[in-house]
Amino acid sequence: MNQTIIRFEQVVKQFDDDAPVLKNVSFDIEQGKFYTLLGPSGCGKTTILRLIAGFTDATSGTIYFEGKRINDLPPDKRKVNTVFQDYALFPHMNVFENVAFGLRIKKLPKAEIQQKVHEALRMVQLSGFEERQISEMSGGQRQRVAIARALVNEPEVLLLDEPLSALDLKLRTDMQYELRELQQRLGITFIFVTHDQEEALALSDEIFVMNKGKIQQSGTPVDIYDEPINRFVADFIGESNIVDGVMIADNLVEFVGKQFECVDSGMRSNEPVEVVIRPEDLNIGPVEGGKLKVKVDTQLFRGVHYEIICYDAEGNEWMIHSTRRATEGQEVGLYFEPEDIHVMRFGESEEEFDARLESYDE
Ligand SMILES: Nc1ncnc2c1ncn2[C@@H]1O[C@H](COP(=O)(O)OP(=O)(O)OP(=O)(O)O)[C@@H](O)[C@H]1O
Numbered sequence: 001m002n003q004t005i006i007r008f009e010q011v012v013k014q015f016d017d018d019a020p021v022l023k024n025v026s027f028d029i030e031q032g033k034f035y036t037l038l039g040p041s042g043c044g045k046t047t048i049l050r051l052i053a054g055f056t057d058a059t060s061g062t063i064y065f066e067g068k069r070i071n072d073l074p075p076d077k078r079k080v081n082t083v084f085q086d087y088a089l090f091p092h093m094n095v096f097e098n099v100a101f102g103l104r105i106k107k108l109p110k111a112e113i114q115q116k117v118h119e120a121l122r123m124v125q126l127s128g129f130e131e132r133q134i135s136e137m138s139g140g141q142r143q144r145v146a147i148a149r150a151l152v153n154e155p156e157v158l159l160l161d162e163p164l165s166a167l168d169l170k171l172r173t174d175m176q177y178e179l180r181e182l183q184q185r186l187g188i189t190f191i192f193v194t195h196d197q198e199e200a201l202a203l204s205d206e207i208f209v210m211n212k213g214k215i216q217q218s219g220t221p222v223d224i225y226d227e228p229i230n231r232f233v234a235d236f237i238g239e240s241n242i243v244d245g246v247m248i249a250d251n252l253v254e255f256v257g258k259q260f261e262c263v264d265s266g267m268r269s270n271e272p273v274e275v276v277i278r279p280e281d282l283n284i285g286p287v288e289g290g291k292l293k294v295k296v297d298t299q300l301f302r303g304v305h306y307e308i309i310c311y312d313a314e315g316n317e318w319m320i321h322s323t324r325r326a327t328e329g330q331e332v333g334l335y336f337e338p339e340d341i342h343v344m345r346f347g348e349s350e351e352e353f354d355a356r357l358e359s360y361d362e
Pocket of ligand 1: 015021040041042043044045046047048078214
């Protein structure tokens with residue numbers, strides 16, 4: 001297991017008399033991994049980065065870096081650097097001077113500055129661009145200058161606050177590959193902030209899904225996609241069908257008036273639950289033999305699949321991603337397997353959820 005580099009213990013952040021924007025947040029960041037803080041606007045992602053960088057103080061709780069409490073350590077003493085959303089480059093300086101800026105402030109010897117700046121530009125593949133003006137650089141190149149300016153300080157952790165949000169879709173995808181490749185090549189810890197779930201799934205070793213000042217779920221992209229802990233996570237990550245249900249017994253759940261075999265267990269008998277089935281796990285076919293009868297309402301061709309919207313007898317909407325066309329107005333059967341049903345318990349904490357998942361393997 002990798003070493004823990006940053007630890008948050010019960011961290012609360014409150015501005016003035018407002019409600020706290022971070023509510024008892026605890027997590028561990030391991031050295032050398034790519035982390036993403038994912039959540040809607042205002043959920044507290046940037047506040048976490050600012051606390052790590054030392055730009056703001058925790059109201060309560062403890063922040064550790066390599067095992068030492070750093071709550072009172074000034075930003076310039078922390079081994080972290082931030083790449084901001086707008087890059088915060090100096091437009092009137094060339095590339096070299098932008099990257100060298102922090103080192104000049106620190107009054108490093110000229111030869112050392114030269115060497116460090118060239119090394120940082122080499123890391124982001126901008127060698128030879130030293131004399132270019134920022135105004136002559138493309139969006140992707142500016143982003144790389146901003147990263148070089150952070151890397152020149154040899155941080156152990158790089159904080160990236162929505163660095164791709166200003167780029168168009170094509171460049172954004174290219175930069176996603178570049179960032180991932182850079183992180184793997186350098187082996188330093190990246191903590192990346194985004195509200196784009198696809199970006200988070202593509203880039204991260206670990207994702208923290210946040211909402212309203214709390215981490216709702218943390219885990220690998222696959223864990224979070226396959227086993228969302230609650231309605232918020234299921235909705236925020238990918239498309240979901242979510243219906244109310246009742247857990248009849250271990251491996252048996254009831255929804256839309258029928259009982260289905262599932263792989264979940266460890267809940268009270270007759271416990272109310274929410275049931276998630278991903279659109280790509282659903283198929284349509286003849287009514288006879290199907291698990292649920294639904295009526296096709298609309299369908300859209302999405303390139304790789306048809307997105308088909310159906311309704312069951314109780315009026316629940318079901319979205320299906322299928323390579324086969326459906327006929328609007330037609331009654332069809334819904335087909336799915338026990339392992340495609342994900343049962344979510346109301347109000348379950350992440351620890352309880354993890355313990356329940358582990359119990360399935362035993
Ligand atoms: N200096 C401040 N004074 C008062 N409230 C603040 C301050 N900074 C942030 N907040 C509030 O804290 C909450 C969390 O803000 P934060 O910037 O961490 O969210 P975020 O998840 O990064 O959002 P976004 O994706 O929009 O950047 C917001 O409600 C914001 O208004």
